Amino acid sequence: MDAPTTTSADNGSSGGSSGDWGWFTPPAKKSSGEQQERQNSQDGRAEPDERSAHPDHGDHREHHARDEPNDREQIPSRPVNPIRPVGTAAERVREPEPSQAPPARHPGGAPTAPASAEQPAAASGYAAPAPAPPRREAEPSWDRQPPRGGQSTWERVPAREREPEPVHQSARATGAPTGSAAPAPPAQSAAPAPSAFTPRARPAAPAPEPSLEAVTASASSAEPASPDAVLIRRTMAEIEPVADKVTSYFYALLFVQYPDLRALFPASMDTQRDRLFKALLTAAQHVDDAEVLTAYLANLGRGHRKYGTQPDHYPAVGECLLSALARYATSSWGPETQAAWVRAYTAISQIMIDAAAEDEAVAPAWWQAEVVSHELRTPDIAVVTVRPDQPYPFLAGQYTSVETPWWPRIWRHYSFASAPRSDGLLSFHVKAVPAGWVSNAMVHRARPGDVIRLGAPGGSMTIDHTARSGLLCVGGGTGIAPIKALVEDVAEHGVRRPVEVFYGARSNEDLYDLDTMLRLEQAHPWLSVRPVVATGPAVRGGTSSETGQLPDAVRQYGPYREYDAYLSGPPGLIRSGVDALVGVGIPTDRIRHDSIEELVSAGD
Numbered sequence: 226m227d228a229p230t231t232t233s234a235d236n237g238s239s240g241g242s243s244g245d246w247g248w249f250t251p252p253a254k255k256s257s258g259e260q261q262e263r264q265n266s267q268d269g270r271a272e273p274d275e276r277s278a279h280p281d282h283g284d285h286r287e288h289h290a291r292d293e294p295n296d297r298e299q300i301p302s303r304p305v306n307p308i309r310p311v312g313t314a315a316e317r318v319r320e321p322e323p324s325q326a327p328p329a330r331h332p333g334g335a336p337t338a339p340a341s342a343e344q345p346a347a348a349s350g351y352a353a354p355a356p357a358p359p360r361r362e363a364e365p366s367w368d369r370q371p372p373r374g375g376q377s378t379w380e381r382v383p384a385r386e387r388e389p390e391p392v393h394q395s396a397r398a399t400g401a402p403t404g405s406a407a408p409a410p411p412a413q414s415a416a417p418a419p420s421a422f423t424p425r426a427r428p429a430a431p432a433p434e435p436s437l438e439a440v441t442a443s444a445s446s447a448e449p450a451s452p453d454a455v456l457i458r459r460t461m462a463e464i465e466p467v468a469d470k471v472t473s474y475f476y477a478l479l480f481v482q483y484p485d486l487r488a489l490f491p492a493s494m495d496t497q498r499d500r501l502f503k504a505l506l507t508a509a510q511h512v513d514d515a516e517v518l519t520a521y522l523a524n525l526g527r528g529h530r531k532y533g534t535q536p537d538h539y540p541a542v543g544e545c546l547l548s549a550l551a552r553y554a555t556s557s558w559g560p561e562t563q564a565a566w567v568r569a570y571t572a573i574s575q576i577m578i579d580a581a582a583e584d585e586a587v588a589p590a591w592w593q594a595e596v597v598s599h600e601l602r603t604p605d606i607a608v609v610t611v612r613p614d615q616p617y618p619f620l621a622g623q624y625t626s627v628e629t630p631w632w633p634r635i636w637r638h639y640s641f642a643s644a645p646r647s648d649g650l651l652s653f654h655v656k657a658v659p660a661g662w663v664s665n666a667m668v669h670r671a672r673p674g675d676v677i678r679l680g681a682p683g684g685s686m687t688i689d690h691t692a693r694s695g696l697l698c699v700g701g702g703t704g705i706a707p708i709k710a711l712v713e714d715v716a717e718h719g720v721r722r723p724v725e726v727f728y729g730a731r732s733n734e735d736l737y738d739l740d741t742m743l744r745l746e747q748a749h750p751w752l753s754v755r756p757v758v759a760t761g762p763a764v765r766g767g768t769s770s771e772t773g774q775l776p777d778a779v780r781q782y783g784p785y786r787e788y789d790a791y792l793s794g795p796p797g798l799i800r801s802g803v804d805a806l807v808g809v810g811i812p813t814d815r816i817r818h819d820s821i822e823e824l825v826s827a828g829d
């Protein structure tokens with residue numbers, strides 16, 4: 226999931242330290258009106274918009290002041306949300322009550338994409354179509370029942386039997402999700418909570434993080450599907466043609482039932498809607514692929530810390546997800562299918578929660594970083610250098626997520642444009658794309674002294690320094706940023722291995738970092754740089770220069786059978802570039818690139 230939620234981890238139903246870690250027991254909710262009244266009476270404000278934003282009415286007045294991306298004061302300064310290790314592996318170690326928890330027979334995963342949409346919002350911000358009303362009386366309400374036959378069962382119970390704490394109320398008790406909470410422990414000094422996990426040291430040689438593509442590919446393995454997977458895929462097949470409706474209904478339900486969650490999502494939900502729901506469903510669909518999905522979900526869970534995700538946010542999402550599925554998968558839905566989804570979602574959530582709790586012991590949820598230089602290289606491309614407020618460990622070739630003070634909760638991925646530096650500074654190459662919130666703010670608004678926020682590093686486009694193979698690097702446009710970092714990384718390791726860089730751009734003027742690359746080439750005899758422009762005369766400089774498409778230029782050289790390849794740039798380049806690299810002799814398992822899925826949705 227990409228953005229999350231609100232509830233406290235120990236508000237009764239979620240148990241936590243009580244050992245009752247049935248966190249996928251969504252609390253019975255008051256009507257949204259009642260819920261809101263309680264909220265309002267607590268914080269002394271009236272929020273008629275949220276109260277009226279019922280999916281029935283299509284009255285999604287998300288243009289509420291609270292949703293408007295305003296200015297920097299909306300971004301909480303550190304400290305923000307403490308992620309309490311409740312309902313995590315830590316509790317299970319201390320007070321295991323496995324008989325009460327749904328068996329996670331097939332740990333599986335729900336990849337969630339990074340939060341937020343790059344396209345500026347439609348005027349109304351969250352623009353969910355008006356779904357049909359949630360049929361409250363008919364909707365499943367989930368409650369944990371005593372286990373039968375040693376296996377947990379989850380059944381519908383009449384709503385009036387449930388009296389859990391309202392989500393928002395207990396969230397307040399434990400720390401508001403958006404900023405006023407108790408300080409998160411600093412990464413360096415935090416005493417690791419007891420955990421079933423071995424604390425992770427950052428930066429470790431990054432275990433390859435399975436991309437969505439990898440996850441998807443793994444799902445087509447020849448292993449026979451488990452009964453749960455069969456049921457889940459049946460649901461998926463049924464809802465696929467109406468995925469938009471399911472998604473809209475899901476979010477409408479989520480924000481009506483849990484209005485406080487709305488504040489954790491960006492004002493514009495255009496892209497967010499697709500990401501969260503698609504990711505959840507994708508993970509659930511691949512519930513049998515435990516190993517791959519566990520790694521993927523753990524990374525996802527860590528990444529969600531920056532959104533303020535709390536363990537007890539997961540039940541709310543799970544409840545609404547299942548309600549949406551039940552509503553639209555009318556043919557395939559039934560008690561068995563429902564139980565399969567509960568198990569899948571439980572496993573997914575637990576992996577993410579555990580990973581986040583483990584990460585809390587070793588790293589902050591996010592970093593603040595002050596802009597120390599801003600260099601406009603073309604009218605649309607800036608090289609932005611920032612100083613993080615505390616050490617930021619990463620590896621060359623990785624990326625991070627960036628949130629600007631002007632558009633809270635909208636995060637975009639950018640690769641580090643330099644290898645780790647002794648002064649701790651980080652650089653990014655940002656191209657302002659039409660209607661891009663973060664990219665335009667970074668290029669046209671950010672100035673030295675401004676403070677942005679960074680998420681944790683991610684990505685596996687990194688170098689194995691134990692190998693001696695050559696490196697073939699293909700970077701298009703601002704995709705040259707991580708390639709430059711990789712070249713610096715090789716240089717710093719002092720091992721002479723051949724590095725060939727193809728640097729592509731639309732035209733000569735768009736080769737905004739060519740001077741830097743040529744300087745590197747001059748400094749390192751093992752490096753060759755070949756600029757490639759799509760149109761116009763070839764550039765002078767470099768080992769050679771080409772005109773045409775980048776993949777075609779690569780095909781003119783080689784073979785590169787003993788090389789590892791790194792590919793970075795727009796999604797179209799990644800797709801055609803892989804073919805070209807295979808064509809010049811590089812096996813696919815030696816070609817590294819960031820997730821196309823993320824590139825497509827991230828833009829710049």
Ligand SMILES: NC(=O)C1=CN([C@@H]2O[C@H](COP(=O)(O)OP(=O)(O)OC[C@H]3O[C@@H](n4cnc5c(N)ncnc54)[C@H](O)[C@@H]3O)[C@@H](O)[C@H]2O)C=CC1
Nearest residue numbers: 639640654701702703704706729730759794795797798828
């Ligand atoms: N800023 C960063 O840190 C990073 C950015 N990226 C991605 O790189 C992209 C950069 O965009 P722009 O600079 O506008 O690049 P661009 O659209 O100007 O293209 C750059 C190069 O890629 C080639 N290319 C583009 N589409 C192609 C296709 N379908 N087939 C073959 N070659 C193709 C072009 O001919 C050109 O040589 C963005 O999508 C961004 O998400 C990727 C990694 C890091």
